[in-house]
Amino acid sequence: MKTLKKFWMVLFVILAWTGSAPAHAALAIIVNPANNMAGITAEQAANIYLGKVGVFPNGNRAMPVDQPASSPARRKFYHSVVKKEGSELKVYWSKLLFSGKGQPPREVGDDADVKSWVAENPDAIGYVDGKFVDKTVKVLLIIP
Amino acid sequence: MNKKLLGILCAGLAWQALPASAATGLEGVSLSGFMTAGATYANRQLLANSNAVSQDGTIEHTPGFTSDSRLGVQISATVNPDISVTGQLLAKARESNSNVKADWAFVTYRVNDPISIRAGKIKFPTFLISDYYEVGYAYPWIRPPQEVYSLNPISTINGADMLARYRFSNMTLLFQPYYGVSRGATTVAPQEALSALSQPAGSIVDVAFTADALHGVNLSLSSDIFTARVGYLQTRVNASSLGVFHDTAKFSSAGLSMDWHNVVLYSEVAKREIDGSANFAFPNQKGSYATLGYRIGKWLPLFTTARISDNDNPKTLLGTPLKQTSKTLGLRYELGSGAALKFEASKITPEKGTRGLLIADPNGATAPNKGDSVMFYGITIDMVF
Numbered sequence: 282m283k284t285l286k287k288f289w290m291v292l293f294v295i296l297a298w299t300g301s302a303p304a305h306a307a308l309a310i311i312v313n314p315a316n317n318m319a320g321i322t323a324e325q326a327a328n329i330y331l332g333k334v335g336v337f338p339n340g341n342r343a344m345p346v347d348q349p350a351s352s353p354a355r356r357k358f359y360h361s362v363v364k365k366e367g368s369e370l371k372v373y374w375s376k377l378l379f380s381g382k383g384q385p386p387r388e389v390g391d392d393a394d395v396k397s398w399v400a401e402n403p404d405a406i407g408y409v410d411g412k413f414v415d416k417t418v419k420v421l422l423i424i425p
Numbered sequence: 426m427n428k429k430l431l432g433i434l435c436a437g438l439a440w441q442a443l444p445a446s447a448a449t450g451l452e453g454v455s456l457s458g459f460m461t462a463g464a465t466y467a468n469r470q471l472l473a474n475s476n477a478v479s480q481d482g483t484i485e486h487t488p489g490f491t492s493d494s495r496l497g498v499q500i501s502a503t504v505n506p507d508i509s510v511t512g513q514l515l516a517k518a519r520e521s522n523s524n525v526k527a528d529w530a531f532v533t534y535r536v537n538d539p540i541s542i543r544a545g546k547i548k549f550p551t552f553l554i555s556d557y558y559e560v561g562y563a564y565p566w567i568r569p570p571q572e573v574y575s576l577n578p579i580s581t582i583n584g585a586d587m588l589a590r591y592r593f594s595n596m597t598l599l600f601q602p603y604y605g606v607s608r609g610a611t612t613v614a615p616q617e618a619l620s621a622l623s624q625p626a627g628s629i630v631d632v633a634f635t636a637d638a639l640h641g642v643n644l645s646l647s648s649d650i651f652t653a654r655v656g657y658l659q660t661r662v663n664a665s666s667l668g669v670f671h672d673t674a675k676f677s678s679a680g681l682s683m684d685w686h687n688v689v690l691y692s693e694v695a696k697r698e699i700d701g702s703a704n705f706a707f708p709n710q711k712g713s714y715a716t717l718g719y720r721i722g723k724w725l726p727l728f729t730t731a732r733i734s735d736n737d738n739p740k741t742l743l744g745t746p747l748k749q750t751s752k753t754l755g756l757r758y759e760l761g762s763g764a765a766l767k768f769e770a771s772k773i774t775p776e777k778g779t780r781g782l783l784i785a786d787p788n789g790a791t792a793p794n795k796g797d798s799v800m801f802y803g804i805t806i807d808m809v810f
Contacts, residue, residue: 333597336538342506368759375563375809378457380556381511381531381543382588384501387455404506 307411308357308424315403321421327363332383344404345386346395354392358408361424453503461561463493463805471785472627480784481613482629483519484801493567493805494518497559507535529581544585549603550643551577553654553680553693561807565727565757567769570714571782572733576697577676578612582639601643607636617745618706634664651683662703672701689718696736708744711736727755749781750774764808774798
């Protein structure tokens with residue numbers, strides 16, 4: 282019985298650890314509160330993140346920021362919103378970056394770093410795990 | 426563990442894990458790079474006293490490592506939201522002196538959202554992938570089909586270009602005019618020009634040349650699935666060692682690339698027209714290729730067929746057009762994200778009476794007979810970081 286108890290404990294620890302960023306965590310696309318946009322579509326956000334447009338739909342400059350490659354929020358964002366990931370995304374940016382036609386979004390850090398970056402930069406757009414959202418940023422789209 | 430130490434450790438780990446355009450820690454400065462390490466082998470010896478098989482001598486009848494190996498480092502700095510500076514250093518194994526050169530260095534000024542102007546030393550797009558030719562990771566072959574890409578040995582200009590990008594529905598239209606001069610470029614003298622340089626057949630001699638008033642335009646339409654482009658450029662070339670001065674060279678090209686439901690397609694046609702004595706070494710030629718591949722998970726098998734032939738070279742001009750066809754079987758394998766392994770086997774068949782893009786002296790005993798072919802084998806690993 283003691284072994285069984287140990288087993289459940291180990292299982293719990295594993296679940297708690299891998300579950301610290303569950304796949305169903307909602308993702309929020311956030312901008313600075315000074316941004317007058319009320320919302321954004323996933324396609325508009327993807328175009329900004331792929332460097333296809335440099336402005337928000339309202340015409341103001343858009344500066345996208347990324348989380349590190351290892352971040353669950355980033356994986357979810359690229360999988361569900363940008364719809365390009367892995368080597369396809371790498372090849373896409375290699376063509377633009379090394380021909381001097383574009384720069385991938387700047388990596389500023391994890392959820393907390395992105396939130397504070399967006400809170401401080403009027404042109405910024407970022408994505409964070411929903412639970413990091415507070416009144417210092419404005420949510421344009423929730424990805425469930 | 427104290428927090429500072431943890432921070433440093435995390436920063437170190439993050440550095441390891443960073444993708445292209447790593448943050449350098451300096452505000453607004455990013456560093457990225459690409460590398461190709463490769464080996465080649467040709468199955469036949471064409472000259473009595475040399476292993477050289479390709480016309481530039483980099484693919485030999487012995488395992489060789491100089492044809493494709495190179496390293497590039499790019500630094501970009503944002504001066505302000507509208508101005509950025511980009512520099513790229515390139516070291517190629519094939520360059521005899523192995524010097525690192527600044528492949529490009531330019532300043533970008535964003536005029537408004539659709540329009541940017543770049544000035545300095547820039548790469549210009551004669552063909553579909555000319556402006557990232559050195560970045561093997563960004564295309565499916567080991568080297569882009571030489572039947573097209575060898576037509577223009579100039580890849581950078583000192584000058585300026587404009588990038589005007591307009592979006593409508595799901596597509597982007599790019600209008601890119603450019604103007605400049607080329608200084609300090611070298612190209613391997615064609616075997617046909619060696620007698621004019623008092624060099625024996627089979628020599629690999631670099632000829633320095635310059636180009637003036639180089640101007641052209643690149644027009645492309647792209648979506649997530651395809652890119653279609655046309656381009657035209659005209660310049661006046663000078664090569665004092667060959668007695669060439671202000672001879673007009675014109676290039677026109679069209680290309681299509683597509684990546685749709687795992688089907689990968691690339692195809693281009695290109696023409697070169699050169700007047701005056703430059704025609705002797707660089708006659709009017711046309712080239713074309715088509716590549717078809719099908720992606721199966723991490724694997725991308727590819728087949729390419731290519732041809733270079735005469736483009737109505739005037740008989741009054743002395744140039745000997747080079748003619749060959751080639752067929753290439755290739756395989757690309759993704760090694761995670763940011764690295765790819767490639768294998769290629771190419772069958773190169775020069776037309777009778779020409780050496781094609783091989784080194785053989787067309788007048789010598791080793792001239793290829795019709796139907797004679799040479800096999801090139803290659804393996805590379807391409808990376809971006």
